[in-house]
Amino acid sequence: MTSPTPPLVAALLGPAGPEIGCDECFERLDGYVELEIAGADAEASTPGMRAHLDGCPACSEEHQSLHAFVLTSNEEGDNA
Amino acid sequence: MSDLPGIRAAQQAAPAAPSATELVPPSPRQDDDARWLTPLASSGPAHDRAVRELHLLLLRASTFEVRRRSAALGLSASSELDDIANQAADDALLAIVSRLDRFERRSKFTTWAYKFAIHSAGVAVRRHAWRNRDLSPDSSESLEHLTRLSDDPGEAAETRELLARIATAITRLTAHQRDVLLALAVDGVPIDVLADRLSSNRNALYKTLHDARARLRGLLDDEETTG
Numbered sequence: 001m002t003s004p005t006p007p008l009v010a011a012l013l014g015p016a017g018p019e020i021g022c023d024e025c026f027e028r029l030d031g032y033v034e035l036e037i038a039g040a041d042a043e044a045s046t047p048g049m050r051a052h053l054d055g056c057p058a059c060s061e062e063h064q065s066l067h068a069f070v071l072t073s074n075e076e077g078d079n080a
Numbered sequence: 081m082s083d084l085p086g087i088r089a090a091q092q093a094a095p096a097a098p099s100a101t102e103l104v105p106p107s108p109r110q111d112d113d114a115r116w117l118t119p120l121a122s123s124g125p126a127h128d129r130a131v132r133e134l135h136l137l138l139l140r141a142s143t144f145e146v147r148r149r150s151a152a153l154g155l156s157a158s159s160e161l162d163d164i165a166n167q168a169a170d171d172a173l174l175a176i177v178s179r180l181d182r183f184e185r186r187s188k189f190t191t192w193a194y195k196f197a198i199h200s201a202g203v204a205v206r207r208h209a210w211r212n213r214d215l216s217p218d219s220s221e222s223l224e225h226l227t228r229l230s231d232d233p234g235e236a237a238e239t240r241e242l243l244a245r246i247a248t249a250i251t252r253l254t255a256h257q258r259d260v261l262l263a264l265a266v267d268g269v270p271i272d273v274l275a276d277r278l279s280s281n282r283n284a285l286y287k288t289l290h291d292a293r294a295r296l297r298g299l300l301d302d303e304e305t306t307g
Contacts (some may be wrong), residue, residue: 006239007148008229011265013245014293021290022271022283030195031186054294056204056286058271065198067146072144072190 010054017047019051033067037074112189121180122257127282135173137190141197142168149205164208175200190239206270215269222262223250248297264289 007015020028028046035042045052053060119130146165155161175196183192216222229235230244250258263269264285275285 006235007241009242009246010176011263012293013297014133014290016297018122019290025197026199028186030192034187034191056271057292058206058282061131061149062195062198062202065148065202066191067143068148069141069194069198073189 014055015051017051018048019055020046020048021052022056022059023035025049025052025056026062029059029063033063033070036067037070091100099162113183116189116193117180117183119178131173134176134193135169138172138197139165139169140195141194142166142172142201145198145201146205150209152228153205154177155205155209158179159204160208164204165201168204169197171200172196203272206272207276210270212274214262215274216267219259219262223247223258223265226250226262226266245300246296246302249296249303252299253292255297257288257295259262260285260288 026047028049032042032046032049035045053063087153107304109128114136116130119126121127143165146161150157150161174191178194187190216247226243227247230240232240235243250261253261260274263274264271271282271285271289275281278285
């Protein structure tokens with residue numbers, strides 16, 4: 001069993017696989033989040049998105065916030 | 081708003097709405113056209129009403145993000161943060177209205193719109209939190225800090241050894257790659273704040289970060305192969 005990568009090492013070395021950039025991440029983020037919420041394979045729609053979210057704290061924060069906000073809005077019936 | 085060719089083309093290409101007798105519920109895309117895209121691309125009372133409704137939704141999203149980010153950064157509630165949420169909603173509205181022809185229907189219109197408010201609010205809160213903080217003019221202090229961590233007995237031996245190898249490999253990056261990598265990964269400077277200070281943008285800085293990381297991994301792999 002390997003120990004988890006320390007956060008500092010992960011931040012320095014980043015994700016190893018292919019990843020998209022911040023601009024493409026922003027372009028694709030809304031569709032990606034809706035697929036995640038629907039339980040679909042979001043990564044298949046945008047290969048490299050998961051790696052980018054692992055490597056970019058700012059885009060990751062936006063992803064988590066949009067996911068949480070859309071879920072809340074759906075529950076309140078406001079995401080019409 | 082009336083001269084957005086993409087919107088006009090989408091409207092012209094859209095199939096006729098089903099009649100009431102067909103008892104088919106409207107699809108989300110038809111809802112988006114009727115509720116948002118058509119009025120926002122038009123003018124007059126329907127446009128003004130859609131703008132007001134959208135701004136309210138954007139303000140909810142920007143307030144949500146300002147609260148999340150400020151809590152994570154340890155910022156207390158303040159009128160400044162309220163202003164940031166309002167300004168982020170305004171900025172998002174402008175961005176959305178100017179990009180209606182770029183809405184590609186990968187999601188509901190509202191989900192697409194929310195991401196602009198969340199982005200604007202998140203960037204603004206990070207800038208606010210770092211507004212009075214100086215950034216080190218060069219990365220030598222950050223590299224020294226990293227080297228000290230590699231001697232820290234509080235770290236696992238395996239981690240200390242890896243950090244020492246990384247610190248050595250970092251000296252072989254270009255000066256720009258080194259400065260960007262250390263500022264973002266070691267000093268924790270938000271990428272948008274660093275982009276402002278370097279007159280750059282998030283996408284360009286991330287490309288530099290990506291290239292620096294790839295070069296680092298390559299150097300470490302070479303070391304293992306030849307070591």
